[in-house]
Amino acid sequence: MLHHLSLGVSDIARAATFYDAALAALGYHRVWSDIRPGEPDQAIGYGPPGGGDKLALKHLGDAASAPGPGFHIAFAAPDRQSVDAFHKAALSAGGTDNGAPGLRRHYGPTYYAAFVIDPDGHRLEAVFKGAA
Template sequence: MLHHLSLGVADIERATAFYDTALAPLGYVRVWSDLRPGESNQAVGYGIPGSGDALALKHRSDGARPPGPGFHVAFAAPSRAAVDEFYRVALQHGGRDNGAPGLRAHYGPHYYAAFVIDPDGHNIEAVFNTAV
């Protein structure tokens, strides 16, 4: 259904450092970059290696404002260990805790997830939803 999702960021260098690290345990990489230090309208895209982007970060010189309550982006993880690592490295690189890794039985018996607020205030999640 969705081709990609874009998030506005106030500091593209800070955002790419965060997402390069936080998405790596999930198997996602930067698949394109339009970085021109000091210029406006910079952006990067993340996805599965060898594919197009599913997430784009767009520099907003007027400041980034995350969507309101209820909005978050959930990234599929290949394992529970990947969810744990996503959470660990995200917190080390400027993210804030919004829910430690663990089972979320209210979402289903196998729903294992962690939630982080990125440096621009976006609520992001890593989820593994398969029986182990």
């Protein structure tokens, strides 16, 4: 259904550092980049290797604000180890813990996920729903 999502960020370089690390743990990469320090309308895009962007980050400076409660983005992980790596990388790159890796049986018997908040306040999840 969705082609891609775009999020506004206050500092594109800081966001790039965070998302480069966190998404690499899930096998996603920066697929395009338009970073021109000091200029307006900077952006970067992330997606699977060899594919187009599924997530775009747009530099908005002070106008950036995260959506309110109830909104989050869940990224598909290839396995539980990738969920763990996402959580660790996100925290190391400036994110905030919002739920350590583990089973969330109230979502399903094999629902393994971790939750973080990026430096701009966007709520993120990495999830794997397969068997251990």
